[in-house]
Amino acid sequence: MDLDGTLLDLAASPDAVSPGEGTQDMLQTLEAAASGALALITGRPVAFVDSLFPGYRFTVAGLHGTELRPGERIAPPGAAETFAGEAPTAAFRHGRDLVRNAAQDLPGVLFEDKGRAFALHYRQAPEHRAEVEQIMERALICAGEGYLLRPGKCVVELCPAGADKGTAIRRLMAEPPFAGRIPFAAGDDVTDEAMFRVVNEMNGLSLRIGEPEMTRDSLAMAKLPSPADFRTWMRRIA
Known part of the structure; x- marks a missing residue:
């Protein structure tokens, strides 16, 4: 799932986002129920995501799939990130x-x-x-x-170039613990449409977060109006 505008409420500045009370516990509960098959797929760097959830490492595809780092349920401590493309020139x-x-x-x-x-x-x-x-x-x-x-x-x-959230989904779904599962993806922005396209091709479920006028043309199969509604739905299944 995406972070800003999906799991987390949008903030006035990029550094002002916050998971809010109980969000990390909810994610860890869902991750455990899925035997580790939960990933945060975001435009943020992996290091920033880790700063939001202190003391725990989720599987993260950062910078729209440019970075990929396995979480602690599926990799040993210190597992390295992998990168697509060249280092900054x-x-x-x-x-x-x-x-x-x-x-x-x-x-x-x-x-x-x-x-x-x-x-x-x-x-x-x-x-x-x-x-x-x-x-x-x-x-x-x-x-x-x-x-x-x-x-x-x-x-x-x-x-x-060369990576997006759709390619991140494909990479994750090719390896345990994601391989063989039915994928689910949630996002709120145009950059998440690549993720929806791949999930739909895999006969999974895609969910777009946002008001109807913002999601009308989305490839997502289902819609919810706000991050708060998405968090409420996730707590029900956690």
């Missing part, structure tokens, strides 16, 4: 610096450094959407081959 770092500096001139626009990716958030300043898109287009040209832009809810992100 000098051109990538130059583009990142360009975006960081440009964001300082746009009140309300927030820069997020994800290590192998970076993003500009304009949730607090939607009037700057066009400028954000132009800045990120310039950054993509600067970064060169091997990268792409992922637009989302009031955000534009520059990420390594």
